[in-house]
Amino acid sequence: MAQEAKRTLAYFCPSCRQIVAAERTVFQLAASANTLPCPCGKSSLQVELMGDRVKLTVPCLFCGKDHSVICSSQAFLHQRLLGFSCAQSGLDCCYVGEEGAVFAALKRLEEAVDKLGAENREKGSFLDELVMHEVLSELKEIAQRDGISCTCGSHRWKLQVNYSSIDLFCADCGGAMRIPAATASDIDDICCKTKLLIHGSKGEG
Numbered sequence: 001m002a003q004e005a006k007r008t009l010a011y012f013c014p015s016c017r018q019i020v021a022a023e024r025t026v027f028q029l030a031a032s033a034n035t036l037p038c039p040c041g042k043s044s045l046q047v048e049l050m051g052d053r054v055k056l057t058v059p060c061l062f063c064g065k066d067h068s069v070i071c072s073s074q075a076f077l078h079q080r081l082l083g084f085s086c087a088q089s090g091l092d093c094c095y096v097g098e099e100g101a102v103f104a105a106l107k108r109l110e111e112a113v114d115k116l117g118a119e120n121r122e123k124g125s126f127l128d129e130l131v132m133h134e135v136l137s138e139l140k141e142i143a144q145r146d147g148i149s150c151t152c153g154s155h156r157w158k159l160q161v162n163y164s165s166i167d168l169f170c171a172d173c174g175g176a177m178r179i180p181a182a183t184a185s186d187i188d189d190i191c192c193k194t195k196l197l198i199h200g201s202k203g204e205g
Contacts, residue, residue: 007077009045009094009095012093013042023099029077033048034047044059045057051073054072056068063089085165091163112183126161128182131182131183136181138190147195149198150175151200154170158171166179169198173200177198179196
């Protein structure tokens, strides 16, 4: 019998600041609402499949609030990695996907969390000024080569700089892409890219 597909879910507990991760089969996720509690008992990730959509209630380490997120069931059950971020900090607070991809993303997020702790949440423009400067510089070079485009066919875009990330928006269809800018790993990632493709609302499939 073929092995049933599994998904790994993970988040940072805002109370004890530890990673909470668990594996669930697609059947377990589809059968009923799922709760992934932290062993400390002070937070839990809630997942509810509602037909072609999935609703997640995610505890957030960065703002201390629970985020309510809705995504497609197809993406939730089959995409290699999904990251859900805190709008206030720009940092991811939850991951869903294949085990290897989830734990690789968690490792990078840990770097950012450690940096936040080390700086004791000092009030600055960015989580790491140097990283943000380098990522913006690389982004500028890609843009000068007309390397930023959208799946809808447009090459017109807008940029929004956040505390620890940069958002690119297609000026025509509104598609969005988030570029992390918090750790040295983020600089390495953007340096490897010659093109950036925004996944818009048209032209896919």
